[in-house]
Amino acid sequence: MSEQQAHHQVLVIGGGNGGISVAARLRRSGVDDIAIVEPREQHLYKPLFSHVAGGTARAGITVRSQREVMPKGVEWIQDAVTAVQPDANAVLLESGERITFDQLIVCPGIQLDWGRVPGLAEAMQTPAAASHYEFELAQKASLLLRDLKEGTVIFTQPDGPASCAGAAQKPMYQACDYWRATGVLDRIRVVMVVPTETAFLAPFDRELERKIEEYGIELRTRSVLLRVDSATQEVVIGGPDGPEHLHYDVLNVEPPQSAPDWLKASVLPAPGASGGFVEVDPRTLRHPRFPHVWALGDAAATTNSKCGGALRKQTWVLARNLSRVLRGKEPKARYDGYAVCPFTVSRSTVVWAEFDDAGKQKPTIPFFRRMYRESRLSWVFDRHVLPWVYWNLILTGRV
Known part of the structure; x- marks a missing residue:
């Protein structure tokens, strides 16, 4: 050069x-x-990874070549x-x-720090564990959740900084909706591990807790994944009452990040x-x-x-x-x-969580505060409208 x-x-x-x-x-x-x-040679639309894992989107629509999205007149090194x-x-x-x-x-x-939890990286190489935070693993998660008919499935959210940390819950709700529709939900134990005091943030907890109760999910607050033993399919969860050992048939992890x-x-x-x-x-x-x-x-x-x-x-x-x-x-x-987290709380509805850096509601449309309620319209916007907006307007600097 x-x-x-x-x-x-x-x-x-x-x-x-x-x-x-x-x-x-x-x-x-x-x-x-x-x-x-x-x-990287490929550009990924990561917000759809949870839909891929939840079975409501094909993996192929989340990826395009990097050269295709590079703005005209900008050099790619x-x-x-x-x-x-x-x-x-x-x-x-x-x-x-x-x-x-x-x-x-x-x-x-x-960056995804798979090595920070002992046994986690090794577990991703086994048939029972996946994550919707990587392209290939999101596809793996989709098959694991679809094919599960009974047993225990554990979803985890890491402590510390993470990209869209609440996304750890999105494939869980979609999977529960699918299991209910196929008549197997009552044979599946679902455990969600979060480091926070509540499911998410106060303005949106009521909607999420309603869905958690509806699906019979066991929510572990103030808890984190400490260790994974893929040979025995057991995890150790650290919580307010000390370590808890849980067997899993499927493990879907949001990895620690930094x-x-x-x-x-x-x-x-x-x-x-x-x-x-x-x-x-x-x-x-x-x-x-x-x-x-x-x-x-x-x-x-x-x-x-x-x-x-x-x-x-x-x-x-x-x-x-x-x-x-x-x-x-x-x-x-x-x-x-401003930040936003569209929670896919079923395979056809979303809780649209918009908030500021103080954790308070910050709706894009101030007079339409009910957007934070479970909505079919929000799901259509998140699943179908936003991907088009991303590829055609956001990446081109138009919105």
């Missing part, structure tokens, strides 16, 4: 939802020298970042290449902060110590719940602010902490 090719006005780390859509917004605002560093040097305005790549930049946007997403290792090792996280996420002003999304560095999405140390639904507003704010900075002005746009 020539010296001219090795420098960009704006360099984006990560070609997922955040990286593609913020680059598209910047292109539409007139920025013409943008590059995205992304090693198909490589992986190994280090960031903000003092030198440079990043190092796995290939040994060094790329310099004027402005850097960090949005590589979050910032990418190279990001943890960089100077971008706040000194002494845990997690390794990029330090940012949670409203402007600009780094307080390195003003030429920005971050959004799961890799940013914002105050909102980590989820794909937060990215639409974050990319709008960041693109507006960065465009102003490139014109010599101060950033003015503010991110309001």
Whole structure:
């Protein structure tokens, strides 16, 4: 690569939802020298993974080629970042290449830490365990849940930061609805393990708890998965009353998560902060110590719940602010902490949970607060409308 090719006005780390859509917004605002560093050949629409696991979507509709979604006029550097040097305005790549930049946007997403729970990674190689947090494992989960006729199935949500943590529950509700329809629900013991005090957040707990009672789900609050023994198909759950040993016939896990290792090792996280996420002003999304560095999405140390639904507003704010900075002005746009988690509580209904970084309801349509109630219309929007909006409007920077 020539010296001219090795420098960009704006360099984006990560070609997922955040990286593609913020680059598209910047292109539409007139920025013409943008590059995205992304090693993967395929782009995944992950919100549908829970539908794949729940049997209401085909895996094929969640994936497109990375080249197909790359914004026109944006260079794709198909490589992986190994280090960031903000003092030198440079990043190092796995290939040994060094790329310099004027402005850097960090949005590589979050990594799945399978090794943090003893036995968990090994369990994923066995016939009885899966996860809807990876493409292949979501397809495996779909078959396991569909074919189960009796026994114990355990769903788990990890402690600590996680991308759309509440999504751990989505395939569970869909599976319960299916088992009820096929007449086997009363022969299946369903256990849901969550680290929180309640099922989710106060404004939405009533709806979720109603479905939990309706399906006969055993909810373990303030609890986490401690260990998996795949040979005996047993898990150890840590809860307020001490460890609990449970046998499983099917185990569906949302794995522990953290910032990418190279990001943890960089100077971008706040000194002494845990997690390794990029330090940012949670409203402007600009780094307080390195003003030429920005971050959004799961890799940013914002105050909102980590989820794909937060990215639409974050990319709008960041693109507006960065465009102003490139014109010599101060950033003015503010991110309001918005997040959303559409809970698929059956195979045809959704509880639409929109909230801010204080855990309070924040409906997109303020006068329609009943959106948080179980709704068939919300399911249609989540399952059919949003995927079209994602591929055609969000990734192109239009909404």
